[in-house]
Amino acid sequence: xxxxxxxxDAPGRPLRAAELDRPxxxxxxxxxxxxxxxxxxxxxxxxxxxxxxxxxxxxLGHQIVGVVEGSGERVGVPWxxxxxxxxxxxxxxxxxLCERALFTGRDIDGGFAEWTAADxxxxxxxxxxxxxxxxxxxxxxxxxxxxxxxxxxxxxxxxLYGFGxxxxxxxxVALWEGxxxxxxxxxxxxxxxxxxxxxxxxxxxxxxxxxxxxxxAALLFAPVGQHVPxxxxxxxxxxxxxxxxxxxxxxxxxxxxxxxxxxxVRSVANLTRADGQEFLxxxxxxxxxxxxxxYPLERANEALSDLRDGRLTGAAVVEP
Ligand SMILES: [Zn+2]
Ligand SMILES: [Zn+2]
Numbered sequence: 001x002x003x004x005x006x007x008x009d010a011p012g013r014p015l016r017a018a019e020l021d022r023p024x025x026x027x028x029x030x031x032x033x034x035x036x037x038x039x040x041x042x043x044x045x046x047x048x049x050x051x052x053x054x055x056x057x058x059x060l061g062h063q064i065v066g067v068v069e070g071s072g073e074r075v076g077v078p079w080x081x082x083x084x085x086x087x088x089x090x091x092x093x094x095x096x097l098c099e100r101a102l103f104t105g106r107d108i109d110g111g112f113a114e115w116t117a118a119d120x121x122x123x124x125x126x127x128x129x130x131x132x133x134x135x136x137x138x139x140x141x142x143x144x145x146x147x148x149x150x151x152x153x154x155x156x157x158x159x160l161y162g163f164g165x166x167x168x169x170x171x172x173v174a175l176w177e178g179x180x181x182x183x184x185x186x187x188x189x190x191x192x193x194x195x196x197x198x199x200x201x202x203x204x205x206x207x208x209x210x211x212x213x214x215x216x217a218a219l220l221f222a223p224v225g226q227h228v229p230x231x232x233x234x235x236x237x238x239x240x241x242x243x244x245x246x247x248x249x250x251x252x253x254x255x256x257x258x259x260x261x262x263x264x265v266r267s268v269a270n271l272t273r274a275d276g277q278e279f280l281x282x283x284x285x286x287x288x289x290x291x292x293x294x295y296p297l298e299r300a301n302e303a304l305s306d307l308r309d310g311r312l313t314g315a316a317v318v319e320p
Contacts, residue, residue, distance in 0.1 A: 004320065005113035006300040007057040011049025014301045015060065015112065023109065023117035030120045031069040032077065035132035036294075037111030038063030038165070039303045039316035040140045041223065042079070045247045046106060047304060053106055060300075061318070062104040063139035064111030064118070065132040075123040076280070078139045080271050081108045082119050096270035103270075112300050114320040124276045127284070137290045137315035138283055139276075141165035146279040148219045148244035148268045149174060155217030159184055159234055161207050162222025163192040164307075165315035166244065168199060169288055170219060175200045176286045182211060186222075191313045195291060210234070219244055228265060229254035237261030244268045292317045 002019035009016055025031030043060050045051045064077035083090050083098040090098050104110045104118065126135055145166035152158060158174050160167040161184045171181050183196030184207035193204035203212050207227060211234035218231035220243045228251045231241045238261065246269070259265070291314030295303040303316040 003113055003115045004297060005059045005109075006297060006318075007059050008046060008053055009057050011047065011053075015047075015304070016057075017298055018057070020059070020113065022115055025069065025117055028120055029117045030075065030123060032064065032066035032075060032116050032118060033069060034064055034066040034111050034114060034116055034320050036065050036136040036317050036319050037061040038136035038139060038141065039300070039307055039318060040165070041221075041307065042140070042246050043105070044304060044308055045223075050247045051106065055107075058106065059109035059111070059113050059116070060105045061111035061113070062106075063136045063141070063317075064104070064116060065126055065136045065139070066111070066116065074126045074128055075118075076126045076135065076139045076276075077104055077111065077116065077118040077123055078143060078271060078276055079103050079105070080273070081122055093272070093274075096272045096275075101270070112297060112318060114297070122273065124280055126280070133292050133294050133317045133319060134290050136317050137165050137169065137292060138280065138288065141315055142169045142283060142288065142290075143271045143275055143279050144244055144268060145170035145219070145221070146173060146282070147271060147275050148242045151242045151266060151268055152217035152219060152240055155215075155240065156180060157182065157213065157215045157217075159211060159215040159218035159231060160196075160201075161218060161220045161227045161231060162224070163189070163196050163204070164221060166221045167219070168195060168291060168314050171196060171199050171201055172286055172288050173282065182215065184211075184227075186310055189310060192310075195313050215239060217242065220248075221245060223248045225249040225251040229258055232258040232263055232265065235263055237263065240264040240266065242266055242268055290315055294319055
């Protein structure tokens, strides 16, 4: 029986609708009927060749919610698909940095398909209560956003640069933790700004302009290098600027004065399984409500171009 899927053949080309063989389960791999798969900015970087897909054709998609064939159990499949367990990073509890890691939807076929297979050790249990399309964005946007938020320490005044899938989730968690949120969007992105305010951000405005008041930390989700000096200028001494994306345009040079005062610039890479367990337990307590735009599987290219052009608010999700 053929499996409908959207595959990447080469960078710069739209995904191609294909019929694939059903993936093989067994030997620790679960066969999963995909209910929903979130679309991530990383998928655009893969599509554009900014991150290499080593052996195409490849089924993209790494925010998968589906049902395990046989057991009927509902699981989530994240970006981290496999780690070696023995390199110096794995041994120190930093499997997000594993030297031989394999990533879902880059090195392993992902969730833009009716069926997928995943290493059960890297799947998370997902409760039945919520619709799959609502849960899917938690698996990367939510997880990476949460890891980035932890890097901000106890910052009270939090700037979010780029208010898409990740930021709209982080915003809810940060407010629940008692922080104050300031949302910085593309110039004139009224929809993203009004979503931010509806979720409880106390200010929303253009990322190109100044912050309304000094910040304690800034999380950068937009892949725009110019935001780094802008965010450094916005944070107070001791503040942290966290770059949460996997790829970013070059950071322009800036005067040392912007870093002076024990400000920190750092990145966040991938996730650990502990991040996933922690965040998926936290999300229902907040509770996090995701705002999603859904697309049928065959229209995955449209979802990607809407994400690229900022035509959607919140998160994009494809449904087989
Ligand atoms: Zn992602
Ligand atoms: Zn390793």
